[in-house]
Amino acid sequence: MTATTAHAHGDAARPDGTDTPVLQVTDLEVTFPGTRGSPDVTAVRGVSYELRRGEILGIVGESGSGKSVSSLAAMGLLPDYARVSGSIRLHGEELLGLDDRAMAAKRGRAIAMVFQDPLSGLTPVYTVGDQVAEAVRAHNPHFGKAAALARAVELLTLVGIPDAERRHRSFPHEFSGGMRQRVMIAIAIANDPDVIICDEPTTALDVTIQAQILEVLKTAQRETGAAILMITHDLGVVAGLVDRVQVMYAGRLVETGPVDDVYYRTRMPYTMGLLGSVPRLDQDDKTPLIPIAGSPPSLTDMPPGCPFAPRCPLAVEACTQAEPALEQVGAPGHRAACVRAGEIQANGWTARDVYPVPEIGDPPQAAVPREDRTTVLEVENLVKHHPLTRGALFKRRVGTVYAVDGVSFDIREGETLGLVGESGCGKTTTLLEILSLDRPQSGAVRVLGTESGRIGGRERMRVRRDMQVVFQDPMSSLDPRMRVFEIVAEPLRTHAYPKDRLQARVIELLRLVGLEAEHAARYPAEFSGGQRQRVGIARALALEPRLIVLDEPVSALDVSIQAGVVNLLDDLKARLGLAYLFVAHDLSVVRHIADRVAVMYLGKIVEIGEVANLYRHPTHPYTQALLSAIPLPDPEKERRRSHIVLEGDLPNPADPPSGCRFRTRCQKFAVLGEEERTACREREPELRRRVEGAADQAAACHYAERQEPL
Amino acid sequence: MSIATEREAQAPDDIPPAITGRWSSLAKEVLGTPRVVVGLVIIGALVLMAWIGPLFSPWEFDERDFFAFRSPPSAEHWFGTNTTGRDVFHMTMVGLQRSIVIGLCAAVATTVVAAIVGAFAGYYLGPTDRVLMWITDLFLVLPQFLILAILYPVLRGSEWPVFVILLAGLMWMVTAKMVRGMTISLKEREYVLAARYMGVSSGRIILRHILPNMSSLLIVDITINVSGAIILETALSYFGFGVQPPDVTLGSLIAEGSRQALAFPWTFWFCTGLLILLVLAVNLVGDGLRDALDPHSRRRS
CATH class of the missing domain: 3.40.50.300 (P-loop containing nucleotide triphosphate hydrolases)
Structure with a gap:
């Protein structure tokens, strides 16, 4: 029933009614049979969505919400014992029920995946160049070894591996986490896929590296024109990157729509709670966060009605009777599964109106x-x-x-x-x-x-x-x-x-x-x-x-x-x-x-100070870069911001650079004149108050100055 | 400003739930596992049989029936007689006594020694580790035969407790190495760090946090050691240690009976059957204990 409404709606929203979606998932349901007397676990319950050409779609949810399982189903990577029903169509061709050989022809060629853990994604005994070349040759047997390797070097350069000509001979353990994730992306885009599924691609990485990887993903998307399915729990990552976002809870989509609608005109209390519970980098006032009471339901014995009802402050009797369908609310394309969505819209409620905000005093x-x-x-x-x-x-x-x-x-x-x-x-x-x-x-x-x-x-x-x-x-x-x-x-x-x-x-x-x-x-x-x-x-x-x-x-x-x-x-x-x-x-x-x-x-404090000042006016280039690298859960602000993306990785702590330890990656050092750079190379800056007017804020940089990264 | 002020604010008439102590709740848990109960009942029955059985036997331990050599089980000789006309039932019961005492004690002693040496070496590392592991390696590389040859004059004719110590001394090394390895990984766990940073002494950390968390390993080790100890004991008896003829153990009875197992099965099968039953019961208890002690096997409520 949900599926039919989804379809009718999807057709209407399409810009030119002829374009078939690249990936179309209808009524997907995944059940893992219980072992030894334990009940079955239904991880995904009736999920329908479509992904159009060149689109970036975000799927957001907490652990156990079924977001990864639904994408693994699309790749045909679920274990054999999982029961999958519904339909997954790639260019109109049904993928469910294809045997492994037929699926292997699609995987990597038409649909590719970037996993969370770049450490286990690469085989330790082959060089990274060989692994990218293998991905190329898997679907293009006519490619000679040399040609495939040349293509691999080209791909590695594209994803920002410096000096790829030489470094394609490195083994995975010689690369840092961020570099490995770049290699994974290179493998994913090796055959110009139509869909790239990214399962938490930056979760295991540091913020400055995360910023780099997100840039690489954008580049990859530009180069291949692929549609990207971005699975994450980080509302900030999604805000700046995706066109549309879908929120999953307990194996179902509970809200979906263009990113601005979902963030600014939230209609589902769960989404509100999620947005309200994220601490904001761009807020000074210390208002308490909005926690959602309780914990997600276990997927084995689901309560009847809305799965969020037991945690929802707005729950009424109707919520516990039947599971609400995903229906249009407000703008076209924006759908939410909540019986009180209309009321929320009419009253213009926000998270702070819906959830009880705890009172917290001062020490x-x-x-x-x-x-x-x-x-x-x-x-x-x-x-x-x-x-x-x-x-x-x-x-x-x-x-x-x-x-x-x-x-x-x-x-x-x-x-x-x-x-x-x-x-x-x-x-x-x-x-x-x-x-x-x-x-x-x-x-x-x-x-x-x-x-x-x-x-x-x-x-x-x-x-x-x-x-x-x-x-x-x-x-x-x-x-x-x-x-x-x-x-x-x-x-x-x-x-x-x-x-x-x-x-x-x-x-x-x-x-x-x-x-x-x-x-x-x-x-x-x-x-x-x-x-x-x-x-x-x-x-x-x-x-x-x-x-x-x-x-x-x-x-x-x-x-x-x-x-x-x-x-x-x-x-x-x-x-x-x-x-x-x-x-x-x-x-x-x-x-x-x-x-x-x-x-x-690298073992030293580069900046220290009172929190509001330091976040508003960081003076050390590293602090500035760190703050700038963090995506805000605010699509509009995020689009307006320009991120400082640091070069490279943390230097080896056994062999730190001379003088200022940050200079090898410093965005400020890069624009300094040759004469000014000498100080950075030769003298280690001590931690002291650098900028007038900023009481109690000290930075270890020869050229500290205030900047507003937010 | 302290939590003490909070105390007043709370209703004083709270009825605290019944929180039983760690050991009593553990005992309840263990006795609630059917396998453990079955195993304990079998062991209890064997113990009773071994000590009370001989009292009912019409024959004395070293008494010979010159009219019945190698006679099959009958009303007179319940388990038959052996080559020299001795009553197999009585011998088996006496053998069972010795084997239960030596097997269980040596198994427990072995594991205790291994756990202590391994845990202390792994926890303290540094010089303690080096000394303890050096001793362990020494025990491992020195041929046991050589040790026995050296110890023979000293230990000849001594009582069974000495024998148990000797058995434990020959069996603890490999387990100690395993325990050491596990300790090194466990000591980095955050709950061990937390205990250390709240001021819990190292000895208590080892006893309360490290050893309980490798109890599965230790329990399995004990159950394996029971049969190992009984067999090793037989081998040692052969070299003239511990139980000497005419005294018997299950091991010596099996060794003797195995030579004529086909012709006179009663001299072999009764003692072997009891040994299997004993080891099986110990394994049942160990298996059940391991499950009862494992917090992950319990379902979330």
């Missing part, structure tokens, strides 16, 4: 000026070098990895310092050095005035009480063999908390982080990611610490869940007067939660 210390507050953590010139050794019996030192190379910052009471940077910049090493409480190789770490490495066992335990940690991965940060009660009680037992009050205290902590008392008797495996992260936070709070060190606490969570955890952290800080050291690679989250930010590059 009591916020009123006290920063200089007068107690320093909770002070890091001075912290150094951590790892020796690189070679040889099995007699180890000789062949080099040094400068993981952390002179880092200084301090955190005052009730304050959050965000430590940001790309992977490999040394932020996690910094954090582990602080937590270890061992004497650093050089420099000093002082927690509440007590210097690490110069204290006895008793005092060490006291410092441990004051400083607790929350880790990134909620899967591995809780012992799977312990009940939640034991997990939360462990720090209390370690620090000799009175036994008779133990149980009451654990329950109190669970309530504090938004869990129930009966959760105490369960094992971590029985919780969702967000709940597990809450257990981790409860454990960190158990000893009433003054400082909590958070290592990417929300990066493993879906956005709607992430918002809840970020709000919880904000709320706890306000209520308990905590100080946070927040390590993250996501600058939007950091902007939302932090008071001050330190940006790290």
Whole structure:
């Protein structure tokens, strides 16, 4: 029924009624039969869409929404036991039911795919050139070996592999993640496909690399004229790139339409929640994020009616009776599956009207000026070098990895310092050095005035009480063999908390982080990611610490869940007067939660300052590039922005460039005169206040100047 | 500003749910697994049979029936008699006693030694690791025969506990290496780091976090070691250690019976059958334990 309405509508919206879609999916349903008595899992339930020539279509959804499964079905890559029904037509030709040989003729030639993980996408034993050439020859057997290799070099140049003539002989392990993803794209476009399916192509990459890859995808699309199906969970990536966007929830499309309509005239409460739960890089005011309560339904026992109804603040009785069809709302092409879409349209409701916005106060210390507050953590010139050794019996030192190379910052009471940077910049090493409480190789770490490495066992335990940690991965940060009660009680037992009050205290902590008392008797495996992260936070709070060190606490969570955890952290800080050291690679989250930010590059802090100033007027070129690389979940702004796309990858930390470490990739260095460049090459810029009027903002650049990247 | 102020705000009459301790809830879980119960019942029955059975036997342990050499099972000799006219039932029961004690104790001792050595070496690394692994390698490369030859004069005629230690001393090395490898990967897990950063001592981390998380490996190792220990014990007895004739174990009975298994099957099949039953029961318990201890096997509620 949904399908027929979709068709009638699709025809009307077509610019010139004759153009058949390149890829047409109708009523697609994918079921994985349950094994050993468990029920069947229906991952995709009646999805219909079409992709026209040269179009970029985004599919957005949280993990488990069926977005990847539906595209794997189109590629014929689902396992044999999956039951697929409906129809997938490529140029009007039915793909479902084709045997593997017939499908292989299509794959790579007419329809190609770029996967999320570039590490496992390439065979480690062949050179990248050979692998691209193989893709060429697979569908063009008449191509000679030399001709195919020449074409491979051409393709590698097209996707931006520098010096492809020589580097096509490299093996995949010699390439960085971003370079590998470029090779994957080269393979995908090798045969001029009509459709390229990109399954989270940038999720595993750093923001500056993500910006590069998105540029490459745009180039690839321009060169081949292919239609791109972009699957992602990142609403920012979609905003600037795609023409149309489809939102999936629990195996169905719940809203679809031109990107502007979906972002600015949202008609489905789930989409609203998604957009509202993303922390925004371009917003100064600290309004709480909008979390969506609950978690997605399990696909085995779906409630009758709208699958989002149990989490929806607008749910009425009609929602639980029948699943709403995807119907036109507002502008042509914009469709949503919500019985109250008309009402939302009529009243012009936005996310803030629909969802209850939590109230979050300010910490009591916020009123006290920063200089007068107690320093909770002070890091001075912290150094951590790892020796690189070679040889099995007699180890000789062949080099040094400068993981952390002179880092200084301090955190005052009730304050959050965000430590940001790309992977490999040394932020996690910094954090582990602080937590270890061992004497650093050089420099000093002082927690509440007590210097690490110069204290006895008793005092060490006291410092441990004051400083607790929350880790990134909620899967591995809780012992799977312990009940939640034991997990939360462990720090209390370690620090000799009175036994008779133990149980009451654990329950109190669970309530504090938004869990129930009966959760105490369960094992971590029985919780969702967000709940597990809450257990981790409860454990960190158990000893009433003054400082909590958070290592990417929300990066493993879906956005709607992430918002809840970020709000919880904000709320706890306000209520308990905590100080946070927040390590993250996501600058939007950091902007939302932090008071001050330190940006790290290759083991050094390149810029540090108060969050609003630093985000509005970054002075270091690297900060500017980082901020510019992050796509905003705002299509109009995103189209107007010009991104600074950094060249190349992070240099090898064992062999950092002389002088300023950033100069090899610096966009500013590129435009400097030869004379000015000498300073960058020869002198290492120290971290100090560079720009007049920007109080409390220091940058390590000889030529720092204010810029507005947003 | 502390959480203590929050405490007042909460309703004091909250009824906390019943949260049972780690061990008692574990015991409940384990006893709820049918396989474990079946295995335990079989082991219990074997133990009862081994210790009580001889009391009902009309024949003494070293008594010979000169009128019935190699006679098949009958009302008089329940399991028949052997070449020298001794009662096979009584011998088998005594052998079962020895084998249960030695097999179970040696298996547990082996795994405990392996777990401790492996976990400490893997957790501390550095010099501790080097010393412990050096000892492990030494035990591995030195021929066991040589060790036995050296130890023979010292240990001759000693009691079974010494024998159990000797068995464990010959069997722990490979498991210790496996445990060390797993410890190295487990110690990087975030929950181990979290425990370390909250001030939990290294010993407690090993006992509470590292060893429980490799319990599947350890349990499987114990179950394999039970049969291994019984067989190794037979081999050692052959060299003159531990159980010496006229005393018997299941292993020595099997070794003797196997030579005449075709002609006089009762001298071979009863002891072999009991050994199989014992190992099977231990495996059932181990298998069930592993499932009961695995948090991932439970379904999400």
